Amino acid sequence: MEYISTKEAAEKWSLTPRMVVYHCVNGRIKGAQKIANVWIIPKDAARPEDRRKAYRIGKGGGVYQTFHP
Template identity: 40%
Template sequence: MEYFLIKQTFEKCGIIVRRVYVLCIEGLIPVATKIGSYWAIPADAEKPYKCRKEGAI
């Protein structure tokens, strides 16, 4: 399975890096996994409802 880091997710989702980080912390990206000090988000994860664009992250 391919994973994205927060910066890569930001580029694909079109929202600021800090917002992606907050969404991970709040559990709004339930498939996000914290590995050490980094968040890993599966490439095929659905965008949280608070993202403005449609589709997968």
């Protein structure tokens, strides 16, 4: 299995390296391993899901939940 660094994963997924480490620490990247203070990520690992949510008020006054891409 081939692995990539957090910097390479960040470029691949359009995230910052710090956010990639955050996802690794929280177990959101399947197969990521920490070896000697360095995170390695499987080359074919999927981008972690963005769990941020936004709310907006519709024309009728209702509150709708939307998700960021």
